[in-house]
Amino acid sequence: MLRFAVRRLMQLVPILLGLSILLFFWVRALPGGPAVALLGERATPEKIAQINRIYGLDRPWYEQYLSFLERAVQLNFGSSIRTQRPVTEEFLRLFPATVELSLAAGIFAVGLGIPLGYLAARRHTTLLDNASVTGSLIGVTVPVFFLGYLLRYVFAVKLGWLPATGRQDSREFLDAVHPTGFYVLDGILTGNPAAAWDAAKHLILPGIALGTIPLAIITRITRASVLDVVNEDYVRTAEAKGLLKRTITRRHVLRNAMLPVITVTGLQVGLLLSGAVLTETVFAFDGVGRFLNLAISNRDFSVIQGFILIIAVIVVVVNLLVDIAYGLVDPRVRAR
Amino acid sequence: MGTGRSEELDLGQAPGRPGRAAYDGPLLAVDDLSVTFTRRGRRDVRAVDGVSFAIRPGETVGLVGESGSGKSVTALAVMGLLPGRGVRVGGSVRLEGEELLGASDDRLRDLRGREMAMVFQDPMTSLNPVVSIGVQVTEVLRRHRDMTREQASVEAASLLRRVGIPDPVRRLKDYPHQLSGGMRQRALIASALACRPRLLICDEPTTALDVTIQAQILDLLRQLVRESGTALLMITHDLGVVAGLCDTVHVMYSGRVVESAPRRPLFGSPRHPYTGGLLASIPRLDAPRGAPLHPIQGSPNDTIPWESGCAFAPRCEDRVDACTTSAPALEVRGNASVRCWNPLPPPGRTAAVQEVRA
Numbered sequence: 001m002l003r004f005a006v007r008r009l010m011q012l013v014p015i016l017l018g019l020s021i022l023l024f025f026w027v028r029a030l031p032g033g034p035a036v037a038l039l040g041e042r043a044t045p046e047k048i049a050q051i052n053r054i055y056g057l058d059r060p061w062y063e064q065y066l067s068f069l070e071r072a073v074q075l076n077f078g079s080s081i082r083t084q085r086p087v088t089e090e091f092l093r094l095f096p097a098t099v100e101l102s103l104a105a106g107i108f109a110v111g112l113g114i115p116l117g118y119l120a121a122r123r124h125t126t127l128l129d130n131a132s133v134t135g136s137l138i139g140v141t142v143p144v145f146f147l148g149y150l151l152r153y154v155f156a157v158k159l160g161w162l163p164a165t166g167r168q169d170s171r172e173f174l175d176a177v178h179p180t181g182f183y184v185l186d187g188i189l190t191g192n193p194a195a196a197w198d199a200a201k202h203l204i205l206p207g208i209a210l211g212t213i214p215l216a217i218i219t220r221i222t223r224a225s226v227l228d229v230v231n232e233d234y235v236r237t238a239e240a241k242g243l244l245k246r247t248i249t250r251r252h253v254l255r256n257a258m259l260p261v262i263t264v265t266g267l268q269v270g271l272l273l274s275g276a277v278l279t280e281t282v283f284a285f286d287g288v289g290r291f292l293n294l295a296i297s298n299r300d301f302s303v304i305q306g307f308i309l310i311i312a313v314i315v316v317v318v319n320l321l322v323d324i325a326y327g328l329v330d331p332r333v334r335a336r
Numbered sequence: 337m338g339t340g341r342s343e344e345l346d347l348g349q350a351p352g353r354p355g356r357a358a359y360d361g362p363l364l365a366v367d368d369l370s371v372t373f374t375r376r377g378r379r380d381v382r383a384v385d386g387v388s389f390a391i392r393p394g395e396t397v398g399l400v401g402e403s404g405s406g407k408s409v410t411a412l413a414v415m416g417l418l419p420g421r422g423v424r425v426g427g428s429v430r431l432e433g434e435e436l437l438g439a440s441d442d443r444l445r446d447l448r449g450r451e452m453a454m455v456f457q458d459p460m461t462s463l464n465p466v467v468s469i470g471v472q473v474t475e476v477l478r479r480h481r482d483m484t485r486e487q488a489s490v491e492a493a494s495l496l497r498r499v500g501i502p503d504p505v506r507r508l509k510d511y512p513h514q515l516s517g518g519m520r521q522r523a524l525i526a527s528a529l530a531c532r533p534r535l536l537i538c539d540e541p542t543t544a545l546d547v548t549i550q551a552q553i554l555d556l557l558r559q560l561v562r563e564s565g566t567a568l569l570m571i572t573h574d575l576g577v578v579a580g581l582c583d584t585v586h587v588m589y590s591g592r593v594v595e596s597a598p599r600r601p602l603f604g605s606p607r608h609p610y611t612g613g614l615l616a617s618i619p620r621l622d623a624p625r626g627a628p629l630h631p632i633q634g635s636p637n638d639t640i641p642w643e644s645g646c647a648f649a650p651r652c653e654d655r656v657d658a659c660t661t662s663a664p665a666l667e668v669r670g671n672a673s674v675r676c677w678n679p680l681p682p683p684g685r686t687a688a689v690q691e692v693r694a
């Protein structure tokens with residue numbers, strides 16, 4: 001298993017190199033540039049040249065790329081042109097928020113998708129099954145930002161049930177402290193359940209908006225997988241033993257049906273992190289995604305490059321962890 | 337075949353089961369069983385059509401026929417394992433006098449694995465790949481025999497030893513992919529016999545295995561049922577399997593029983609042309625000289641519906657006019673029951689014909 005993990009991490013190297021090259025040229029191909037974005041109306045050729053000199057943007061591209069690469073391997077992505085603070089520091093500051101949001105979305109998608117998919121499979125060709133197939137089709141095609149604005153408008157603006165934006169009601173919880181940056185956890189750790197609950201409420205709408213596509217995908221995979229597994233010979237063997245229905249479901253159907261679901265759930269991590277860019281923007285949720293979105297509009301090169309590379313590493317590592325989890329369920333993989 | 341049990345192979349009936357003393361009928365009585373698959377948008381398929389047979393306690397009965405003749409569906413109907421939808425089942429299946437068709441799901445779950453058990457054709461797919469062998473044997477013990485995890489483990493190890501799996505304690509921790517096909521089938525037999533069922537159904541248990549392994553598994557089954565007094569319904573397309581094992585044989589064709597007879601007369605002088613064809617297609621040392629040694633012509637798909645005649649007629653060499661106008665009934669002829677307008681001659685006449693030929 002260890003050798004497997006090391007080999008997988010080694011495969012990461014060429015991927016990251018390629019990605020860094022693509023990113024490097026992509027940001028520089030964007031119309032405008034950091035100087036124009038920073039200066040706006042006041043941009044004059046002299047001022048633009050000055051700013052480009054400060055950030056080394058006047059040097060030949062290969063020099064820029066090599067020094068970028070050299071610093072990147074030391075996890076130094078330079079400073080944000082917009083906030084002037086180190087990119088890594090900004091990322092670490094914002095990352096807990098994005099993890100918290102992604103977890104909320106993931107719990108929503110997995111916690112609802114697996115039971116829904118299972119029920120749809122067992123009520124094959126009934127109303128619930130049709131509804132879940134239709135629902136999951138709609139789910140994968142509704143753009144995140146459209147769903148986000150819709151949820152915000154209905155449940156926050158019109159009904160007022162849930163907060164529309166942000167991570168915490170800043171007036172009410174002005175003095176809340178955040179030792180970990182995970183606001184729900186912080187509320188619990190600092191003995192402030194009201195703050196924890198408030199933070200949790202701020203996660204509901206963005207969590208649903210971000211989790212809907214994964215929910216649809218997980219529901220569909222679970223349904224298809226359960227439909228396959230219930231026809232397997234070993235399920236018939238289990239029935240022939242007279243086992244209780246719940247034993248058959250848990251031990252013989254679900255344990256096997258979960259294998260493809262685990263794989264697909266792992267693949268959702270990348271989707272969640274890219275979806276977070278839009279979701280966090282819609283809900284003014286102060287996380288990595290929103291910061292990245294701002295960086296793109298401001299042509300904040302170092303942030304764009306740094307954040308996307310760090311996210312890529314995280315996605316690969318999470319997928320590796322998912323593969324290891326898969327091995328824990330499937331002895332045939334464990335043996336390898 | 338007695339009900340005696342030996343000490344070292346204690347797979348017999350659990351002693352002292354209540355409510356059995358008064359009953360002395362057959363262990364299993366299948367009466368006029370019919371199974372029709374009704375799929376929306378497709379023609380109904382009558383897979384089993386008026387099948388009747390009985391199994392006495394401790395008896396070994398063979399159900400023989402080419403693929404598609406309805407053997408597996410018959411077995412699944414007995415076990416209550418047919419799909420819940422799209423199936424119409426008629427007739428009666430009684431286990432020790434208790435009607436199983438229409439019995440509640442809970443009741444059937446109590447009986448399956450405890451009173452009647454089944455071993456399926458393909459050991460490669462009949463074990464759950466992500467559950468250890470140990471759990472797959474102990475789960476049936478824990479379900480029906482109220483054993484603790486520890487008791488069940490000890491019992492499972494001794495079951496595996498009895499079915500000839502070496503190093504059973506280690507094997508309990510193994511997963512199916514670590515076992516060969518023959519070993520998997522042994523493990524499946526062990527879990528089927530774990531609760532000492534009164535009836536064991538084996539549906540082509542050796543078809544998916546190598547020839548040498550086939551013989552080993554058949555020997556094992558023969559030994560186990562003899563020593564435990566378990567009644568065995570052996571399903572096979574291979575009359576050779578039945579020859580050394582069964583007391584009584586029922587031959588099925590296209591959903592109906594076409595011949596039922598004790599083993600000796602069936603092998604000595606088959607009365608139904610289809611049985612005769614099956615016998616002629618297996619090489620035999622004691623085959624009467626001059627008997628044709630060739631497979632039955634055509635395939636099981638060359639059939640006519642029983643409503644319009646004998647389903648075997650398109651392939652039958654002994655066909656007469658009646659065969660394609662009305663269906664023959666199952667009639668007692670000597671010590672066999674035969675469904676045929678023009679059965680093969682009884683033993684005496686065969687001998688006479690042979691003498692004339694010789």
Ligand SMILES: Nc1ncnc2c1ncn2[C@@H]1O[C@H](COP(=O)(O)OP(=O)(O)O)[C@@H](O)[C@H]1O
Pocket residue numbers: 373381382383401402403404405406407408409410419
């Ligand atoms: N689930 C099912 N749905 C529809 N038809 C079936 C089903 N199972 C079996 N059959 C049909 O019933 C007939 C008998 O099948 P089976 O009992 O499996 O034959 P075999 O004697 O080879 O075991 C076949 O014609 C088969 O197509």
Ligand code: SF4
Pocket residue numbers: 608609610646647648649650652653654655656659664675676677678679
């Ligand atoms: S009834 Fe006729 S066709 Fe059918 S087996 Fe007998 S002789 Fe052959």
Ligand SMILES: [Mg+2]
Pocket residue numbers: 404407408409539540
């Ligand atoms: Mg079959």
